[in-house]
Amino acid sequence: xxxxxxxxxxxxxxxxxxxxxxxxxxxxxxxxxxxxxxxxxxxxxxxxxxxxxxxxxxxxxxxxxxxxxxxxxxxxxxxxxxxxxxxxxxxxxxxxxxxxxxxxxxxxxxxxxxxxxxxxxxxxxxxxxxxxxxxxxxxxxxxxxxxxxxxxxxxxxxxxxxxxxxxxxxxxxxxxxxxxxxxxxxxxxxxxxxxxxxxxxxxxxxxxxxxxxxxxxxxxxxxxxxxxxxxxxxxxxxxxxxxxxxxxxxxxxxxxxxxxxxxxxxxxxx
Amino acid sequence: xxxxxxxxxxxxxxxxxxxxxxxxxxxxxxxxxxxxxxxxxxxxxxxxxxxxxxxxxxxxxxxxxxxxxxxxxxxxxxxxxxxxxxxxxxxxxxxxxxxxxxxxxxxxxxxxxxxxxxxxxxxxxxxxxxxxxxxxxxxxxxxxxxxxxxxxxxxxxxxxxxxxxxxxxxxxxxxxxxxxxxxxxxxxxxxxxxxxxxxxxxxxxxxxxxxxxxxxxxxxxxxxxxxxxxxxxxxxxxxxxxxxxxxxxxxxxxxxxxxxxxxxxxxxxxxxxxxxxxxxxxxxxxxxxxxxxxxxxxxxxxxxxxxxxxxxxxxxxxxxxxxxxxxxxxxxxxxxx
Numbered sequence: 001x002x003x004x005x006x007x008x009x010x011x012x013x014x015x016x017x018x019x020x021x022x023x024x025x026x027x028x029x030x031x032x033x034x035x036x037x038x039x040x041x042x043x044x045x046x047x048x049x050x051x052x053x054x055x056x057x058x059x060x061x062x063x064x065x066x067x068x069x070x071x072x073x074x075x076x077x078x079x080x081x082x083x084x085x086x087x088x089x090x091x092x093x094x095x096x097x098x099x100x101x102x103x104x105x106x107x108x109x110x111x112x113x114x115x116x117x118x119x120x121x122x123x124x125x126x127x128x129x130x131x132x133x134x135x136x137x138x139x140x141x142x143x144x145x146x147x148x149x150x151x152x153x154x155x156x157x158x159x160x161x162x163x164x165x166x167x168x169x170x171x172x173x174x175x176x177x178x179x180x181x182x183x184x185x186x187x188x189x190x191x192x193x194x195x196x197x198x199x200x201x202x203x204x205x206x207x208x209x210x211x212x213x214x215x216x217x218x219x220x221x222x223x224x225x226x227x228x229x230x231x232x233x234x235x236x237x238x239x240x241x242x243x244x245x246x247x248x249x250x251x252x253x254x255x256x257x258x259x260x261x262x263x264x265x266x267x268x269x270x
Numbered sequence: 271x272x273x274x275x276x277x278x279x280x281x282x283x284x285x286x287x288x289x290x291x292x293x294x295x296x297x298x299x300x301x302x303x304x305x306x307x308x309x310x311x312x313x314x315x316x317x318x319x320x321x322x323x324x325x326x327x328x329x330x331x332x333x334x335x336x337x338x339x340x341x342x343x344x345x346x347x348x349x350x351x352x353x354x355x356x357x358x359x360x361x362x363x364x365x366x367x368x369x370x371x372x373x374x375x376x377x378x379x380x381x382x383x384x385x386x387x388x389x390x391x392x393x394x395x396x397x398x399x400x401x402x403x404x405x406x407x408x409x410x411x412x413x414x415x416x417x418x419x420x421x422x423x424x425x426x427x428x429x430x431x432x433x434x435x436x437x438x439x440x441x442x443x444x445x446x447x448x449x450x451x452x453x454x455x456x457x458x459x460x461x462x463x464x465x466x467x468x469x470x471x472x473x474x475x476x477x478x479x480x481x482x483x484x485x486x487x488x489x490x491x492x493x494x495x496x497x498x499x500x501x502x503x504x505x506x507x508x509x510x511x512x513x514x515x516x517x518x519x520x521x522x523x524x525x526x527x528x529x530x531x532x533x534x535x536x537x538x539x540x541x542x543x544x545x546x547x548x549x550x551x552x553x554x555x556x557x558x559x560x561x562x563x564x565x566x567x568x569x570x571x572x573x574x575x576x577x578x579x580x581x582x583x584x585x586x587x588x589x590x591x592x593x594x595x596x597x598x599x600x601x602x603x604x605x606x607x
Contacts, residue, residue, distance in 0.1 A: 072587045076535040079528060080584035087577025095573060199347070199406060206403050213542075244417040251410030255393065258403045266398075 001230030002119035003028070003178035003185075004197060005223065008204040009126045010174035012222045013134055013167045015205050018147045018214025019067065019074040021171045023081040025197040026089070027059045028179030032189035033089045035105075035180055036098035045105055053176045059085060060172025064165035082198070089191040097190040100183060109184030119181055126174060130219045139163055147214030204229050207257055228257055295536060295553045298589045302560060302582070309568040318563070320446070324438070326559030327452040328353075328507040328514065330552055332526075333533040334459055335500030337551045340534055341476040342496050343543030344401035347527050348390055349504040351412035354522040356382045357508035358416050361425035361518030368431035372513070375434065376451075379509035380502050386412060387501015391494035409527075417520050427516035437513040448510050455503070460548045472496060477544035533558045536586050557586055 007024045014021050031052040038048035059081065066077040111118040134140035142163045145153035154160050183189040207225030210217025232253055236246045307314040332349055339346045356379045364375055386408075393404045427435070440447050463469040474482040475489045483489050512518045531541075537554025539546030561582050565575050 066584065066588075070588055071591060072584070073535060073541060075541045076532065076583065076587050079532055079535075080580045080587065082528075083580025083583065084577050085580075087574065087580060090573045090576060091571075203403060203406055206400060212400060212402055244414060244422065246414070247410040247417070248414030251407040251414065254410070255399065255404065255407040258399050258407075259397060262398050 001226060001233075002117075002123040003181045003194075004200055004204060004229070005123040005226040006126045006174050006178040006181070007171075007197070007201045008222050008226050009123070009130045009219055010167075010171040011201050012130060012205050012208075012210055012217055012219050013140070013143050014171055015202070015210045015212065016134070016147045016214060016217045017143045017164060017167060018150065019164065019168075020078065020202070020212075021060075021063065021168060022075065022078040022198050023059060023063060023085060024171055024175035024178075024201065025194045026082045026086040027056050027172050027175030028182065028197070029089045029189075029191060029194045030059070030085045030092075031056055031176035031179035032183035032193070033093055033098070033191055035183055036100045036189035037092055039100055039102070040098060045102055049180055052180060053173055056172040056174075056176025056179075057169050058172070059175070060169035061165070063172070064161075064168040067168070068161040068164050086192070093189070093191045095191060097188050099188040101187055105184050106187065107184075109181055109186075119185070122177075122181065126177075127219050127223050130170075134219060139166060143167060144215060147211075147216070149215075200229060203254065207254070229254075292538065292547070292550050292553055294589050294592065295538070295550070295557060295586065298586050299553065299557055299560065302557075302564070306560075306564040306568055313564055313567050318567075320449075322559050322563040323449050323556075324446045324514070325563060326555050327446075327448040328510045329529065329533060329558060330452050330555035331455050331503050331507045331510065332530045333537070333551045333555045334455065334548065335503035336530045337534050337537075337539050337546045337548070338463075338472060338496040339401070339500050340531075340539050340541060341472055341543060341546045342493055343476050343479070344394060344493070344496070345405065345531070345541075346387075346390070346497060346500045347402065347405040348386075348408040348412055349500055349530060350523040350526045351409045351416065352383055352386045352501050352504035353508040353511060353526070354518075354520070354524070355386065355412045355416045355419075355508070356505040357512040357522055358420050358425070358518045358520070360509050361430065361512050362420070364431065364434050365425050365429045368434075372434050372437045376437075376506065376509050379505040381505070383505015383508065384498050384502040387498045387504070388494070390501065391497030394497060395490045395493040413520075413524070420518075420520055422520060424520070425512075425518040430512075430516060435513060435516050437510070438516075448514060451506070451510065455506070456548060456552060463548055468492070468495070473544060529558060532583055536583065 007028065011021060011024065034052040034055060035045070035048045038051060039045050043051075063074075063078055063081055066072045066081075067074050070077075072080075107118060108122075109119060113121060132140075134143065142153060142158040142160075145156065145158055146160050146163060150160060179189075179194065182193060186193070204225035205217065205222045206212060207228055208217070208221030208223065210222060232250055236249060241249065303314065312318060332353070336346060336349060359382055360375050360379050363378065364370060390405055390408045393399050393408070394401050397404070437447050442450050445453075463472070471482070471487045471492050472495075474485075474487055475492045479489055482492075508522075511522065533554040534546065534551055535541065535554070536557050537546070537550035537552070539551060539554075561579055565578060566572075570578060
């Protein structure tokens with residue numbers, strides 16, 4: 001679940017700003033594929049990782065360009081980008097899975113520090129980073145302002161475009177990081193391994209109380225959402241529930257969790 | 271359009287067209303068709319045009335349902351699963367009772383779809399659950415039920431009677447029945463959305479929920495209604511889909527919801543609600559249909575297909591934006607005159 005967490009942490013500020021980045025899952029796929037291919041071509045592994053992260057940033061920058069400069073709706077801009085880079089991952093691999101068997105690379109996905117799995121440390125690192133950004137930096141505060149009312153924030157002298165560009169680039173990098181993480185866990189990069197994860201990522205953030213219309217939310221709520229979804233998937237497998245029923249139960253639990261949250265919020269208001 | 275200032279009449283035709291909101295997407299469709307036609311002349315034949323419309327029929331019906339939900343400011347991710355579930359139920363029914371009329375199957379699809387949509391609608395309208403989460407949950411639930419009732423098995427072409435498959439292969443006035451169905455749906459909804467009270471109320475709720483409530487519109491009813499409609503249309507599209515591909519699978523249309531939303535947004539529907547036209551959605555669906563139909567015709571490798579699709583969506587969005595901005599500007603100018 002750590003890779004979902006990393007993407008969800010980065011998605012939170014984007015949702016708070018009233019946007020959506022559907023392309024993170026695809027960035028992740030592309031990053032995994034790039035590392036595998038470049039390593040197979042004889043590149044230094046860590047150089048390949050750096051390169052994949054840079055490409056992630058570039059994807060974020062391209063998203064930011066089409067959203068803030070060309071003014072395409074964020075949903076459609078990142079949806080288009082999703083298709084473009086997922087397609088590129090397919091083209092690069094020819095649809096095949098490429099293995100990366102390097103012990104030092106395995107550490108990212110399988111290693112432990114003081115008995116704590118490294119992916120979890122990595123995920124917490126991302127959450128802590130986005131928490132600090134959102135709660136303690138001018139950038140974070142301006143993101144809430146943009147989500148609340150983009151016109152007002154602009155009139156207040158906030159540079160909307162710059163703030164949005166930064167969080168979209170961060171989201172691209174986070175996407176690439178989770179792709180590298182998955183590639184390391186599987187010791188392979190598959191071009192379509194992560195398609196469809198984006199809905200889970202957004203669901204986690206919304207479960208955690210981030211508003212889809214922007215303006216409110218925080219990363220710790222998102223972390224809770226990730227944990228709920230993670231426990232659910234894992235629990236159903238351990239409880240030996242038939243995979244046919246798993247989807248039904250997953251849907252119902254999701255609904256119940258949000259329903260309870262709704263009732264609680266209504267009570268508080270009353 | 272009736273109270274245009276006299277000045278406008280003197281403007282040349284191309285300037286008047288600029289004020290037309292769907293102009294951008296029409297230009298895009300024409301340009302891309304010509305470009306593809308140059309690469310492969312067969313693309314511009316009537317036969318191919320018919321095939322393309324046939325493949326677009328179910329998408330266009332789905333996009334219409336999605337539009338109404340988007341207009342109220344919601345989103346219905348469960349459409350693809352409603353499609354799969356009704357498709358599966360209908361296929362299993364017709365397999366057991368091959369003598370039943372296909373028309374009855376269409377009714378069954380509509381009814382089951384409305385029922386499933388009503389459940390989702392109640393959760394959103396009464397339960398006040400955020401639409402994206404409610405419909406995502408129901409997407410899992412309905413997909414799971416599809417697996418459970420079918421036991422993971424398919425219904426294949428040989429298990430379906432010819433009368434049912436004729437729904438896709440049969441022709442009326444030279445058009446496949448599926449195209450006729452889609453056309454009838456569009457005519458009905460064009461009237462419903464533009465000329466009935468409830469249709470206009472959908473836009474009112476989407477533009478400003480609070481104001482709509484104050485002037486006495488029952489916004490809970492409207493919200494529930496749009497999900498019932500999107501469910502019904504998904505059910506209808508499910509029957510069309512099964513008839514077209516002559517098979518019902520458990521993962522039918524899995525992931526298709528993104529394409530539906532893309533068709534809507536290309537057609538000028540706003541994700542934030544309040545904006546969208548029936549005609550625009552039709553054009554958006556046709557654009558997606560052209561892309562899907564044309565890429566294999568100009569021998570694009572399937573691996574490139576996805577990347578190109580994304581690029582074309584982006585380009586269409588940019589063209590659409592440029593034209594819309596232009597249209598708004600010229601409208602402003604007219605007001606100043």
